[in-house]
Amino acid sequence: MDKIPESAADRDALTLSALFLGRIQGATRLLPEPCLRVLAARIIRESLIAALRQEGHSFTDQRFHEWFAGLKTLTDDPGHNLRPARAICQAILTEFSHSSWPHLAEAAQNLTRAFMAPADFIRSGHEAVHEDLNTVIAEARRLLASIDPLEDELPFQAVSALFKAARTNVRFGLQEAGLQMIHGPGRSLAHEVRVPENSRWALDILAGEFLSSPQGLPLAFPLPSLVRLSAPCDFPYEDVPDPLTPSPRDDAPAALRDALWQLDRMLGEAGEQVDLIRERSGGRRSSGRSTPVLEFLAGFGTLRSAQIEQLVGASRLGVRTILTAIAEMGLLASEASHNRTLMYRYAPSAQTVSGQGEGAGEFAFSRDALDEYEASMNAIDELLGRTSGSADKP
Numbered sequence: 001m002d003k004i005p006e007s008a009a010d011r012d013a014l015t016l017s018a019l020f021l022g023r024i025q026g027a028t029r030l031l032p033e034p035c036l037r038v039l040a041a042r043i044i045r046e047s048l049i050a051a052l053r054q055e056g057h058s059f060t061d062q063r064f065h066e067w068f069a070g071l072k073t074l075t076d077d078p079g080h081n082l083r084p085a086r087a088i089c090q091a092i093l094t095e096f097s098h099s100s101w102p103h104l105a106e107a108a109q110n111l112t113r114a115f116m117a118p119a120d121f122i123r124s125g126h127e128a129v130h131e132d133l134n135t136v137i138a139e140a141r142r143l144l145a146s147i148d149p150l151e152d153e154l155p156f157q158a159v160s161a162l163f164k165a166a167r168t169n170v171r172f173g174l175q176e177a178g179l180q181m182i183h184g185p186g187r188s189l190a191h192e193v194r195v196p197e198n199s200r201w202a203l204d205i206l207a208g209e210f211l212s213s214p215q216g217l218p219l220a221f222p223l224p225s226l227v228r229l230s231a232p233c234d235f236p237y238e239d240v241p242d243p244l245t246p247s248p249r250d251d252a253p254a255a256l257r258d259a260l261w262q263l264d265r266m267l268g269e270a271g272e273q274v275d276l277i278r279e280r281s282g283g284r285r286s287s288g289r290s291t292p293v294l295e296f297l298a299g300f301g302t303l304r305s306a307q308i309e310q311l312v313g314a315s316r317l318g319v320r321t322i323l324t325a326i327a328e329m330g331l332l333a334s335e336a337s338h339n340r341t342l343m344y345r346y347a348p349s350a351q352t353v354s355g356q357g358e359g360a361g362e363f364a365f366s367r368d369a370l371d372e373y374e375a376s377m378n379a380i381d382e383l384l385g386r387t388s389g390s391a392d393k394p
Contacts, residue, residue, distance in 0.1 A: 013253035018154065037295050038295050069116055071341055085120065114303065114307035116306065204222060207259075226256070292311070330348065
């Protein structure tokens with residue numbers, strides 16, 4: 001087994017990785033269940049988006065949510081040479097639904113019911129596409145299983161071994177673009193065939209199982225965009241040895257640092273969101289039904305009413321009541337999609353500030369509004385005084 005890299009940059013990356021890992025371990029032991037539920041939904045969203053983009057799909061986050069809700073296609077000009085988007089997400093959700101981390105498995109099962117993306121346009125048949133994706137995930141699992149087990153309480157060497165195995169793997173290693181001939185009347189042209197970015201998302205979604213005990217990750221957290229391989233620099237002279245270009249640098253330390261930083265940040269944001277939800281919903285009769293909806297809105301993101309019906313098993317009228325209660329808490333914003341279907345997102349209003357007292361956030365007015373109100377009341381008092389004075393005269 002190769003030793004941990006000793007360059008200054010790698011040492012800094014490993015130091016920060018250890019810091020983030022320690023914070024993640026501590027937070028996982030202290031955070032309540034709602035925080036882990038919000039985190040699980042957030043990780044699912046990040047994993048789906050990362051996988052689609054790695055496969056070559058180009059879209060915005062807003063477009064992803066509209067597509068997931070079944071309101072739009074993922075892109076205006078879908079690439080027919082790319083793996084179908086819905087099939088990719090379905091394969092990932094299925095994998096997550098069998099996770100050893102219960103919160104992730106439950107969230108994946110719930111979001112599968114709310115997955116309303118339009119059907120993929122597939123020329124080769126749905127069975128062939130699903131078989132291809134299952135093969136990708138199975139090959140990723142075999143690659144991870146082939147790595148010699150390490151008796152180490154930290155994930156550094158395990159991640160380094162993972163990157164080394166991925167780099168030498170035919171499917172997950174760096175791919176070179178190929179050439180394709182286009183034959184026309186009287187001449188033929190060669191053009192570069194665009195190769196999809198990669199399929200290393202399959203390693204990312206399984207990384208949590210690989211790096212959990214004894215490698216230090218407290219739960220089987222998937223790590224979106226963990227496995228990133230940089231291409232080695234090309235030296236232009238084939239007959240001259242290149243003293244400035246050593247063997248490919250280990251990308252593992254920086255990639256692990258970035259993945260753990262992202263996980264630590266998501267944990268912190270989940271904690272803040274749950275604290276605010278608890279604060280705003282305290283004492284409300286409807287909080288029992290609105291809290292699960294808020295957790296998905298805060299974690300996964302924008303949803304429409306029909307999706308919420310599937311998530312919590314409520315009727316259309318029940319969902320409307322829940323959304324009204326959430327709006328009264330100052331935690332909801334809505335916007336119309338292209339066909340006027342309303343999409344709802346977690347959006348804490350700025351008017352509620354902790355420390356103003358109970359109910360202050362719901363009745364917070366600007367200074368100008370208060371001055372105008374005071375002037376109006378004074379004018380009314382003056383008018384009443386004149387009216388009362390004239391009425392007292394004989």
